[in-house]
Amino acid sequence: MSKWYELSEMTSVEFAKAREDIRIALVPVGATEQHGPNLAMGTDYVIAHRFCQRIAAGIHPQAVVVPPVPLGLSYHHMGFPGTLSFSPETFTAVCFDIAKSLKHQGIDHVLFVNGHNGNSAVLNVAVTKIRYDLDMQAAVAFWFQQASDLVREAGQTERFGHACEVETSVLMALQGDMVREHALEPGDMKPVTLKYAFNNQPFFHTVPVPFHEQTGNGVFGDARLASREMGERLVAAAVERTIEFIETFIES
Numbered sequence: 001m002s003k004w005y006e007l008s009e010m011t012s013v014e015f016a017k018a019r020e021d022i023r024i025a026l027v028p029v030g031a032t033e034q035h036g037p038n039l040a041m042g043t044d045y046v047i048a049h050r051f052c053q054r055i056a057a058g059i060h061p062q063a064v065v066v067p068p069v070p071l072g073l074s075y076h077h078m079g080f081p082g083t084l085s086f087s088p089e090t091f092t093a094v095c096f097d098i099a100k101s102l103k104h105q106g107i108d109h110v111l112f113v114n115g116h117n118g119n120s121a122v123l124n125v126a127v128t129k130i131r132y133d134l135d136m137q138a139a140v141a142f143w144f145q146q147a148s149d150l151v152r153e154a155g156q157t158e159r160f161g162h163a164c165e166v167e168t169s170v171l172m173a174l175q176g177d178m179v180r181e182h183a184l185e186p187g188d189m190k191p192v193t194l195k196y197a198f199n200n201q202p203f204f205h206t207v208p209v210p211f212h213e214q215t216g217n218g219v220f221g222d223a224r225l226a227s228r229e230m231g232e233r234l235v236a237a238a239v240e241r242t243i244e245f246i247e248t249f250i251e252s
Contacts, residue, residue, distance in 0.1 A: 004053060004057040005061060005064040006065050007064050018061060019105070019106055022061065022063065022107060024064075024109040024111060025066050025102045025111070026052040026065050026066065026113055027066045027069065027113065028067075029069040029095070029115065029116070029119055029123070030043075030116045031044040031074045031085075031118065032044075033116075034081065034211075035163035036218035036219035037180060037184075037185055037219075038180055038185060039168060039171055039223075040179075040180075041083070042178065043171055044072065044116035045116075046068075046174070047143070047175070050174035051115070051141075051143055051174070051238065051239065052065045052068075055239055059246060063246070066098065066102070069098075071091075072086060072118060073085060073118045073119050075208075076210050077118075079210050091122050092125055092126045095123070098110075099134055102136075108135075108136050110138050113141045114140055115142075115143070117144060120142065126138075141238075141242045143235070144166075146242055147234045150233055151234065155200075157221040157222050157225075159187065159220050160200065160221030161200060162219065164187070165221050165222055165224075166221065167223075168223040169226040169228065169234060170231045170234050172226060176228065185219055185224075186224060187219040187220045188215055190214055192209075192213075
């Protein structure tokens with residue numbers, strides 16, 4: 001048995017007994033999408049799941065980890081082989097139904113632990129709907145934000161953010177066998193004419209731009225600069241800060 005509560009590994013009887021201590025459900029959400037030659041396509045949901053496990057271990061027995069949602073909003077990656085995507089409506093409905101089920105099981109706090117930036121906007125909608133339609137406490141964590149200071153330090157290239165030195169470092173720390181270290185490539189970036197259009201820039205506007213119009217190999221940054229050590233620092237900071245949030249959140 002894990003050193004945390006993993007719902008899929010528990011029997012119904014075990015969960016019923018543990019429910020007395022459980023204050024919050026952690027729901028890993030990610031994507032199944034291309035990460036070029038650098039990383040496996042399950043990268044985002046695996047990262048989210050591993051984060052949940054570390055968080056749950058840190059506050060055991062107050063949290064239970066729900067099985068990961070392996071698809072997200074990935075329209076912008078469909079120009080590359082292998083990518084799968086939910087629609088925004090489907091993704092929102094999945095998150096809502098998970099929360100509704102958790103409430104039925106006696107859990108009224110839920111944290112969606114995100115591993116894919118493309119889910120961010122729709123997750124904001126989902127937790128708002130859950131909060132007001134289900135009268136539950138709902139929130140979103142995203143390691144990229146919780147460790148934003150270290151992300152800026154680790155991002156050594158102008159346009160990092162996907163299958164790059166940052167994400168590759170985190171995956172090295174959490175699930176190294178999904179990193180193709182023998183095949184790591186820098187981003188094959190294409191010229192763009194849009195000004196203030198990308199989220200690594202100050203004063204950016206929000207505009208959907210397909211990845212195949214930005215990069216020839218599906219990669220940003222330079223994954224060759226990644227290291228497990230940097231990944232461990234990023235993970236530790238994000239986990240610690242998320243636990244600090246949860247400790248106050250479960251009292252709300």
